Amino acid sequence: xxxxxxQKQSMVDAYGAWWHSIDVGDGVTSRGMKSVDTHNVEKxxxxxxxxxxxxxxDIGTWDGYYAFYAERMGAKEVVAVDHFVWxxxxxxxxxxxxxxxxxxxxxxxxxxxxxxxxxxxDIDDMDSTTLGTFDSIIYAGVFYHLKNPYKALEVVxxxxxxxxxxxxxxxxxxxxxxxxxxxxHPKNSLNNDTTNFWSPNPSCVEAxxxxxxxxxxxxxxxxxxxxxxxxxx
Numbered sequence: 001x002x003x004x005x006x007q008k009q010s011m012v013d014a015y016g017a018w019w020h021s022i023d024v025g026d027g028v029t030s031r032g033m034k035s036v037d038t039h040n041v042e043k044x045x046x047x048x049x050x051x052x053x054x055x056x057x058d059i060g061t062w063d064g065y066y067a068f069y070a071e072r073m074g075a076k077e078v079v080a081v082d083h084f085v086w087x088x089x090x091x092x093x094x095x096x097x098x099x100x101x102x103x104x105x106x107x108x109x110x111x112x113x114x115x116x117x118x119x120x121x122d123i124d125d126m127d128s129t130t131l132g133t134f135d136s137i138i139y140a141g142v143f144y145h146l147k148n149p150y151k152a153l154e155v156v157x158x159x160x161x162x163x164x165x166x167x168x169x170x171x172x173x174x175x176x177x178x179x180x181x182x183x184x185h186p187k188n189s190l191n192n193d194t195t196n197f198w199s200p201n202p203s204c205v206e207a208x209x210x211x212x213x214x215x216x217x218x219x220x221x222x223x224x225x226x227x228x229x230x231x232x233x
Contacts, residue, residue, distance in 0.1 A: 017098040020065035024111035051075045054135035060142040063104035083122040135164045143170040172226030173199040180204040
């Protein structure tokens, strides 16, 4: 279906809890908590050949920004997975008291006429029988929210093809040591958010993947948060 600019704007404005700023065409962009400028910086996380002709999985997709970006960048097929965000039934202070839901993803997918496949499934329940396997996995903003991050990485490893790559972005700590460390954040001690549990350092992320399989770090970007790209050998 084709929408006018006014219709697009009306549909985007109908949802008030956007996390991502998604350009849906005709000068209409969702007003996400993450700005367009922030997303432009985040695009640097990905190697230039991360998407082209690849089967891509976006874990914790939320409004779907990375999934739709992967599709636009030439991915062969894109699968978007979420459960926690798509099933929040209460207000959250992080979004100024607005109710978060799957509505943002649905609106963006409709307006972009996207072919991204979506699954409402918890990360621990993901498997190749349901989802298949992937050449590239986007794992942004997920690790530190998980109570059992190592178990989740074991699940993710089974979904990644040999020679495939995973981009992991997370709150990280203790950059100044090569000793693998994982810091626990009790209650709401990290950013006043009770869903923030762990901060690894880059050495910990690498050590976890090496414990699970044979991985090579191809990219390591350190800022206020950490970004790593690892290849499965």
